[in-house]
Amino acid sequence: MVVSGLTLFVIALLIFALALVLLGVRTVPQGQEWTVERFGRYTRTLQPGLHLLLPLIDRIGRKQSMMETVLDVPSQEVITRDNAMVTADGVVFFQVIDAAKASYEVNNLELAILNLTMTNTRTVMGSMDLDELLSQRDQINARLLGVVDEATSPWGVKVTRIEIRDIQPPRDLVDSMARQxxxxxxxxxxxxxxxxxxxxxxxxxxxxxxxxxxxxxxxxxxxxxxxxxxxxxxxxxxEATRLVSDAIAGGNVQAINYFVAQRYMDALTAVAAAPNQKVLFMPLEAANVIGAIGGIAEIAREAFPNRPRIRRPPPRRRPSAAPGIATSRTGAMRRCRRSRRIGRNPEGGPAMIEFWHWWVLAVLLGALETVAPGAAFLWLGGAAALVGFVLLAWPSLPWEHQGLLFALLAIAALVGTRLLSRGSAHTTHTPHLNRRTAQYIGTLHTLDGPIVNGRGRAQIGDGLWTVEGPDLPAGTRVRIVGAEGTLLKVEKA
CATH class of the missing domain: 1.20.5 (Single alpha-helices involved in coiled-coils or other helix-helix interfaces)
Known part of the structure; x- marks a missing residue:
């Protein structure tokens, strides 16, 4: 196949255009938001998902994590109100709510939050006595959270929690407290x-x-x-003596014998109970001992004889295929060798559509997608690229069939994309993941403090939030209707 200079130029142009399109494709992972800068100026924020940028014009500015972040506060020495020197450290939990403000309103966001927390820790703990410091840690955390959260609101950051982790008094003071x-x-x-x-x-x-x-x-x-x-x-x-005397006086000899026998038995009892050694001779008449030991256990018989082994027949051998027999393929494809000019029919007919024409169309549609994003041109370009690959495999495909194939692929891609996007809207169980303010919209809460001049503070969830709405007294039930950065808009429920 003879390749002309025009073909090489077109292929190089296609590769360059494809590289430009790939440079404009960006995928933002879940939990992050990226800012886009056009010639150095902020234009928009990219949400998680697939995005297309204008190559060489738009670029990614800052990459902000929208997940809750933990920041360690190093140990520092604090002088209490009663002039006691203590060492305290803690942790800060914060979340970026507005990626643009967090990127361009402050330089080095984590360092700014850290320094702000350390200075306010010295301020809050320095206004308390040592006994209050050791027993009212929850009050210290609440005061620190209110001050730091209000100071970081213009940066698009929500400080959700501040915890004092450890408070260490001096060693001599600890010993004195231990002795006390x-x-x-x-x-x-x-x-x-x-x-x-x-x-x-x-x-x-x-x-x-x-x-x-x-x-x-x-x-x-x-x-x-x-x-x-x-x-x-x-x-x-x-009474017994009287009865015996009366019997003897009446001439009854048995009464005397009874009296003598009773005394005789008492004497024998005394002899038998004496502690000294004695031998007693008693008459004994032995009886014949009748008994026999019968029954001999039978010898155990063999219950189950040895079973003969079951011999399995040897596996059958499958007859091998006869050597020399080769399968033949019917209907072999004929390859066309074209020795004509690019874009012309060999018979001199009208111009034919080449495979690279479809690829050029795919690149042009991809470029239109970067200018007018909406995913329609992207799938049309994919259909054109597939038709080009089909034509590369079957060069003799008529142009009518090519157009019909392109139309079918384009319709299938558009319909499938529409159905997929419609079904994917209900597949996720957390549509507002990493978007704390969006999660609060529509919920009911009670104002801890009044709203004065349209602004107030309310305990919502696990933190204090700045709310905007009509002036309302404390204890009023309000509904969150919107959010703008770290500012929640409320109305009376």
């Missing part, structure tokens, strides 16, 4: 110990008194019981 605390603890411990000993002595005396009373009552009751028992025992013995 120890003395106070010892005093409380002594008082509590004396109170405990007093209560213990009282309780012990009460216990001894109750024990003595109960013991006396027990002895008296036991004496009464013992006397009564002896009296009844004597009465029983006298």
């Amino acid at each position: 605390m120890k003395a106070e603890r010892d005093r409380r411990a002594s008082i509590l110990e004396a109170e405990g000993q007093r209560q213990a002595a009282i309780l012990r005396a009460e216990g001894a008194k109750q024990a003595a009373i109960l013991q006396a009552e027990g002895r008296r009751e036991a004496a009464f019981r013992d006397a009564e028992a002896r009296e009844r025992s004597a009465q029983a013995e006298a």
Whole structure:
């Protein structure tokens, strides 16, 4: 294929135009906003997504993070109202609300916020005593937040939280506080110990008194019981003696035998209970011992014999294809070798459309997209580029079919883009991500302070915000209807 100088020039021009278009394509990641400068002057702010800029005319100015940022406040020495030297540090949480103001209203935003926080920390903590400083840290955080947030509002920044992380008094003061605390603890411990000993002595005396009373009552009751028992025992013995005497007087010999046998049994009981060693001979008649041990356990039988192994048949071999057999392709494409001039039919007919014509059209449509953004020209250019690739693969494609293919691809691209953009509007669950002021629009809040001359401060969410609206007293329910930078516009609900 003979390539003329005009073709090389057109290809070089296409490459240059494509490079210019690619230079104008910018993708802003989520959580950031970029400012655009045209010849050094700010023009607009790019939201997250795909954007097209004018090459060599527009450029990216500043890249601002719209996410909440944490800034460490270094340790610094502060003199309190009672002339005590303490060392304090903290952290600052802030978020950029207006990227343009944060980029062009202040130079080195983080350094400005840091210095502003440090100076106000010395001011707020220096107006308090040491005891207040150590016990009212929440009040210090609230006062610092109000001052710093109000000072950084013109910079398009919202300070959401300021926390004093550590307060360190001098070492000698810490030792004195420790001794004072120890003395106070010892005093409380002594008082509590004396109170405990007093209560213990009282309780012990009460216990001894109750024990003595109960013991006396027990002895008296036991004496009464013992006397009564002896009296009844004597009465029983006298009655038994009288009955035996009457029986003997009546000539009954069995009464004497009963009396002698009773004494004999008492004597045997005494002999058996004596602690000295003794041997007693007792008559014993042994009985035959009847019993037998029966039953022998049977030997365990083999329950399950060894199973024979199942032999698997060897895998079958697949017959290999016979060598030398080659598949043939039917309907081979014929390639046209054209030895004609560029843009002319070999038969001398009308001018033909080449593949690079479609590519030139694609570049022109892409350039129109940079001038009038709207994504329509971009997809038309993509359809033209696809037709060029198709024509490069099939050079003999008629121009009627090329136009029809371009129309079909363009319609499909436009309809698909419209449907995709319509469906993607409801796919995200956080449409106002990293846009704190937009998240508050439509919500109801109560004014902590009055709105005077159209301006006031309100506690909304986790921070204090400057609000604009009609003059209203504190405690009024308001609805947020709009936002302008860090300023929230409200109306009475």
